[in-house]
Amino acid sequence: xxxxxxxxxxxxxxxxxxxxxxxxxxxxxxxxxxxxxxxxxxxxxxxxxxxxxxxxxxxxxxxxxxxxxxxxxxxxxxxxxxxxxxxxxxxxxxxxxxxxxxxxxxxxxxxxxxxxxxxxxxxxxxxxxxxxxxxxxxxxxxxxxxxxxxxxxxxxxxxxxxxxxxxxxxxxxxxxxxxxxxxxxxxxxxxxxxxxxxxxxxxxxxxxxxxxxxxxxxxxxxxxxxxxxxxxxxxxxxxxxxxxxxxxxxxxxxxxx
Amino acid sequence: xxxxxxxxxxxxxxxxxxxxxxxxxxxxxxxxxxxxxxxxxxxxxxxxxxxxxxxxxxxxxxxxxxxxxxxxxxxxxxxxxxxxxxxxxxxxxxxxxxxxxxxxxxxxxxxxxxxxxxxxxxxxxxxxxxxxxxxxxxxxxxxxxxxxxxxxxxxxxxxxxxxxxxxxxxxxxxxxxxxxxxxxxxxxxxxxxxxxxxxxxxxxxxxxxxxxxxxxxxxxxxxxxxxxxxxxxxxxxxxxxxxxxxxxxxxxxxxxxxxxxxxxxxxxxxxxxxxxxxxxxxxxxxxxxxxxxxxxxxxxxxxxxxxxxxxxxxxxxxxxxxxxxxxxxxxxxxxxxxxxxxxxxxxxxxxxxxxxxxxxxxxxxxxxxxxxxxxxxxxxxxxxxxxxxxxxxxxxxxxxxxxxxxxxxxxxxxxxxxxxxxxxxxxxxxxxxxxxxxxxxxxxxxxxxxxxxxxxxxxxxxxxxxxxxxxxxxxxxxxxxxxxxxxxxxxxxxxxxxxxxxxxxxxxxxxxxxxxxxxxxxxxxxxxxxxxxxxxxxxxxxxxxxxxxxxxxxxxxxxxxxxxxx
Numbered sequence: 094x095x096x097x098x099x100x101x102x103x104x105x106x107x108x109x110x111x112x113x114x115x116x117x118x119x120x121x122x123x124x125x126x127x128x129x130x131x132x133x134x135x136x137x138x139x140x141x142x143x144x145x146x147x148x149x150x151x152x153x154x155x156x157x158x159x160x161x162x163x164x165x166x167x168x169x170x171x172x173x174x175x176x177x178x179x180x181x182x183x184x185x186x187x188x189x190x191x192x193x194x195x196x197x198x199x200x201x202x203x204x205x206x207x208x209x210x211x212x213x214x215x216x217x218x219x220x221x222x223x224x225x226x227x228x229x230x231x232x233x234x235x236x237x238x239x240x241x242x243x244x245x246x247x248x249x250x251x252x253x254x255x256x257x258x259x260x261x262x263x264x265x266x267x268x269x270x271x272x273x274x275x276x277x278x279x280x281x282x283x284x285x286x287x288x289x290x291x292x293x294x295x296x297x298x299x300x301x302x303x304x305x306x307x308x309x310x311x312x313x314x315x316x317x318x319x320x321x322x323x324x325x326x327x328x329x330x331x332x333x334x335x336x337x338x339x340x341x342x343x344x345x346x347x348x349x350x
Numbered sequence: 351x352x353x354x355x356x357x358x359x360x361x362x363x364x365x366x367x368x369x370x371x372x373x374x375x376x377x378x379x380x381x382x383x384x385x386x387x388x389x390x391x392x393x394x395x396x397x398x399x400x401x402x403x404x405x406x407x408x409x410x411x412x413x414x415x416x417x418x419x420x421x422x423x424x425x426x427x428x429x430x431x432x433x434x435x436x437x438x439x440x441x442x443x444x445x446x447x448x449x450x451x452x453x454x455x456x457x458x459x460x461x462x463x464x465x466x467x468x469x470x471x472x473x474x475x476x477x478x479x480x481x482x483x484x485x486x487x488x489x490x491x492x493x494x495x496x497x498x499x500x501x502x503x504x505x506x507x508x509x510x511x512x513x514x515x516x517x518x519x520x521x522x523x524x525x526x527x528x529x530x531x532x533x534x535x536x537x538x539x540x541x542x543x544x545x546x547x548x549x550x551x552x553x554x555x556x557x558x559x560x561x562x563x564x565x566x567x568x569x570x571x572x573x574x575x576x577x578x579x580x581x582x583x584x585x586x587x588x589x590x591x592x593x594x595x596x597x598x599x600x601x602x603x604x605x606x607x608x609x610x611x612x613x614x615x616x617x618x619x620x621x622x623x624x625x626x627x628x629x630x631x632x633x634x635x636x637x638x639x640x641x642x643x644x645x646x647x648x649x650x651x652x653x654x655x656x657x658x659x660x661x662x663x664x665x666x667x668x669x670x671x672x673x674x675x676x677x678x679x680x681x682x683x684x685x686x687x688x689x690x691x692x693x694x695x696x697x698x699x700x701x702x703x704x705x706x707x708x709x710x711x712x713x714x715x716x717x718x719x720x721x722x723x724x725x726x727x728x729x730x731x732x733x734x735x736x737x738x739x740x741x742x743x744x745x746x747x748x749x750x751x752x753x754x755x756x757x758x759x760x761x762x763x764x765x766x767x768x769x770x771x772x773x774x775x776x777x778x779x780x781x782x783x784x785x786x787x788x789x790x791x792x793x794x795x796x797x798x799x800x801x802x803x804x805x806x807x808x809x810x811x812x813x814x815x816x817x818x819x820x821x822x823x824x825x826x827x828x829x830x831x832x833x834x835x836x837x838x839x840x841x842x843x844x845x846x847x848x849x850x851x852x853x854x855x856x857x858x859x860x861x862x863x864x865x866x867x868x869x870x871x872x873x874x875x876x877x878x879x880x881x882x883x884x885x886x887x888x889x890x891x892x893x894x895x896x897x898x899x900x901x902x903x904x905x906x907x908x909x910x911x912x913x914x915x916x
Contacts, residue, residue: 232425234679 094149096120098141100161103130109185110140113168117155117176117195120145152176152195159184164204170197173214186223189216192240202246206230211237211259221246221265229255235276237261253280256296272298275339288349293332293339303345310334311341353378353390354811354846359400360820362780364789365804369781370820372397377811380845384807393848395815398840401784402803403462403812405791408581408616408651409732410663411452412466412480412489414473415684415692419446419661419733422682423696426661438855445660445696445733449483453859455739457486457850460814460839463802465795466491467581467616467731468532468665470686471498472892474524478863478903485859486842486849488802488812488908490795492581493526494665494690495567497538499889500882502556505566511874514570515916518868519876521576523898525865525907528578528795529567532665533585534560537691545668548585548595549602560585561602568613572606574868575912577796579607579649581614587669590625593634597641605647614794617653617731619713625768631708632768635715643721649794650720651729654713654744655706656736657699664734667691688889699736707765709735715769717748718776723785724793741787742836748778748786750829780820800864800908811846814839862906874916 098115111129115137119126124143127134137143149155152175159169164183171190180188183201193212202220208227216227226248229236236255247265257276266284275293282289285302290311299319311331319326319342329341354377361368361375376386410416420427420443429444430451441451456464464484469477469491481489495501495517504513517529535553536546542554549561568580584599586592596618603613615621624634642648664670667683670693674681682694699706713735720726728745732738746753751774758772766772778786792803801810818835825832842850849857876882877894886894901907 230425230428232423232427 094120094155095146096124096155096157097144097146098137098157098159100141100159100163100166101139103140106162107165110166111168112166113171113190115157115159115166115169116171116173116178117157118152118174120155120157121149121152164201173197183220189214192216203244205249208237208240208242210235211240211242213240213259215241216243218244218246222248222252222263224249224251224268225254226252226263227256227261228253237278247284253278256280266302272296290339290341291332292335292337294335294337295339297340297342299326299342300346301344303347304341304343305347306349307343307346308332309348351379352846353386354843354848355386355390355392356400356813356815356843357392357394358397359395359815360397361400361805362784363402363805364781364785365792365798366806368805375400375805375813377843377846380811381801382805382807382809382811393815393841395840397819397821399780399816399818399820399835400805401460401814401816402788402792402805402809403814403842403844404456404460405463405465405788405795405797405803406456406461406729406732406738407465407614407727407791407795408467408729409464409738410467410734411464411732412449412484413469413477413491415468415470415663415665415694416446417476417480418682418684419663419694420448422680422694423661426659426696429659435854436856437858445737446663449480450485453484453486454850454855457842457844457855458838458853459739459741459836460816460842461487462812462814462842462844463488463490463791463797465489465527468492468494468530468692469524469526470494470665470690470692471520471524471526472686472689472890472897474526474899475903478525478899481861481863482903482905485861486844486855488862488864490527490864491525492528492530493521493524494530494532494686495520496531496534496536496563496665497541497688497690499556499688500885501567502535502538502553502558502563505558505562506556510566510569511573511916513566514573514914515870515874515876515879516882517567517570518574518870518874518914518916521865522867525863525899525901525904527865528576528581529571530581530583531564531567532583532690533587533669534563534582536560536585537665537667540668540671540691541685546585549599561599564599564613565602565604568603568606572612573916574914576866576868577799577910577912578794579611579614581616583616583664583666584618584621587620587664587666588623588673590623590627590631593622593624593637596621596638600641600645600648603645603647605645607647610793610796611649611725612647613649615648615650617729617734618650618716619653619655619709619735620731622712622716623708628705631705633708633712633715633770635712636719636770639716639719639726642725646725649725649727649790650716651727651731652713652717652744653729653731654717654735655699655709656730656740656743657701657706657710658736659696659698660733660736661694661696662734663692663694665690665692667693669693670695673697687891701761704762704764704768707761708768710761711765711769711771714747714754715771715774717778717786718774719770723778723782724790726786727790727794728783728786742833745783745787745836746825746829746833749783749825749832750827751775751777752826753829777826780825797864800910811843813843815841815843860906862908863904864908864910865904866910866912868912868914870914870916874914
């Protein structure tokens with residue numbers, strides 16, 4: 094089943110839409126459901142022109158395509174458990190919250206909290222991700238526990254905060270505090286980052302660029318190439334302030350002044 | 351003049367000796383009366399269980415500590431959300447809900463009076479502001495004196511009268527209700543990174559022992575003629591083997607007041623463990639219950655633990671630090687300059703943990719082994735043992751051996767060897783539950799003169815009508831129906847008005863705050879005492895003139911004035 098949602102132009106395009114029901118499973122039951130635009134409840138068809146082609150026996154056969162401006166549409170794919178969502182442009186906040194299966198692919202940029210507390214499945218963002226990529230929400234002790242997140246551009250601050258499982262790969266640079274409070278899983282940053290991994294207790298983080306303002310609470314164990322014949326990486330253990338057992342591989346680093 | 355006639359209520363009123371009689375209750379202007387006019391509004395209670403309004407004699411719902419729990423636990427705020435409905439505000443939170451969340455949920459369960467278990471005097475203004483946003487219950491605040499420098503100096507000099515004068519001045523200044531001692535001496539020692547082991551350890555610098563503080567304040571309390579007794583959270587909370595410390599404390603308490611107890615020991619479940627370490631912790635509820643059975647001067651509350659997520663918060667800073675070291679989760683600690691401290695951490699009580707299973711059993715054992723229900727009241731030290739919404743389940747456990755057995759079967763197998771609960775057959779009856787949830791509280795808190803806790807003529811018209819027909823239910827077998835029945839009232843009546851109907855709050859509410867003002871002679875008036883004023887100016891970060899809470903902070907004030915023997 095192929096579901097095409099084309100965003101209709103809105104008079105006030107800045108009002109956010111809470112679209113936690115836009116996910117493959119919902120469309121097995123049709124498109125008769127509502128979402129909130131600000132504090133007004135709207136039918137999906139008021140906001141999107143919907144065309145559905147084909148049949149699906151289960152959720153894995155559903156593909157949802159979002160076209161047009163959905164940069165103010167929040168919570169797409171929340172609790173998604175299978176199938177596929179393709180977003181042609183940029184997407185609003187909280188895309189893929191608590192997702193446990195399936196694939197979300199974003200052609201443009203993603204707003205804050207992309208793949209928050211991901212349990213499984215794959216999220217690919219071809220542009221940049223904003224703050225709190227793949228992190229835990231306020232107060233949660235465990236953030237992402239499984240699945241894969243790939244960002245081809247840069248990420249904002251607090252990427253992979255509270256990461257406890259799964260893997261997060263950022264091909265560009267990350268902002269401040271990437272991987273803080275990490276408990277497990279794997280974080281890879283292609284470019285630079287600032288103050289990575291404070292309070293980390295487990296997992297591994299690799300920085301292929303420069304880690305600026307590295308915290309003094311990481312103990313350097315050795316310098317070794319990641320692969321045979323490759324450039325040398327400094328290997329750190331920490332965060333020792335927290336008796337942490339995490340591992341950091343860093344190409345270049347600069348301590349905090 | 352508003353009148354209300356409740357027909358065919360099945361009343362249990364332990365204070366007036368009414369045990370399940372079907373009768374009419376007549377109300378005029380917030381009081382229960384003997385006759386009403388024909389124009390009275392009529393509610394047909396249709397044989398449903400009708401009790402005086404519930405009273406929680408120890409709960410944490412308002413104040414800086416509770417509010418800090420809210421800051422710290424955004425995930426708890428997401429756990430229990432209700433939308434705005436009619437006159438009801440939106441609420442959020444499960445173990446530390448918003449003030450309206452607390453108020454609505456208590457009201458739906460038939461509670462009309464609550465006592466905040468611990469208010470730091472210095473931060474009293476905040477507590478009173480939150481009280482004014484807890485509209486459906488009358489509120490009171492226990493005021494902390496466990497590490498009060500001026501009190502400890504008076505105790506050191508053996509001057510009970512001066513200690514009483516300081517307590518009296520502070521209580522009227524901060525609009526408090528009773529003396530609360532939390533780990534007496536321990537919170538002050540915690541300022542130095544230390545704690546007190548048990549009741550005979552000296553407090554650093556002051557060189558007084560916890561038991562000296564307790565006994566001096568028990569005597570001071572009677573000099574001030576306060577309605578409630580000293581409210582004590584014993585030393586050594588939550589430590590294996592602390593039952594002996596608790597019993598030793600009880601042994602030192604004189605019987606000074608024929609009307610009520612001389613000491614209210616709170617959340618005793620946390621103070622009734624045997625063993626010497628976490629590996630061999632076991633229940634010694636029998637020891638503590640026996641000590642209470644032998645001493646009419648002691649009343650305690652259960653401090654029942656129920657499995658699940660909650661938040662612990664107490665003025666007992668060192669204990670919270672130990673808990674933090676156990677859980678390695680977030681932790682808050684707070685020092686209230688010359689008075690006390692506090693700590694907060696989130697916890698999860700698990701059936702897989704032997705220690706947690708023992709804790710769960712100890713609370714129930716205390717209630718079942720204490721002969722008189724007037725001496726062991728029902729509370730969870732909300733939210734420390736469990737959020738108060740679990741009270742109906744606790745009632746079910748106390749009334750049904752079958753339910754206890756079903757729960758015991760789900761516990762960690764190791765726990766069974768360490769507890770006495772499987773051997774206890776006692777099942778409480780409706781009357782005993784009524785004592786443990788309202789009448790006993792009213793008596794222990796000294797609220798009978800205000801008409802709380804009973805339904806005789808002249809009583810305050812606070813009552814709860816539950817959808818339970820006691821003749822038709824066998825609580826021992828049909829405990830689920832008991833739990834469902836106590837979860838939500840058909841009607842909760844407060845000051846003669848229906849405030850909540852089937853769980854929906856129907857009025858904005860208008861609570862009263864009850865506080866005490868002992869009348870003290872000029873000689874002992876601390877407001878004029880040069881030594882007290884000098885130390886106040888020297889050590890406090892606020893001026894003495896700014897310290898008292900103005901009456902403007904109290905919505906409806908009920909001031910109990912007493913004649914102090916000073």
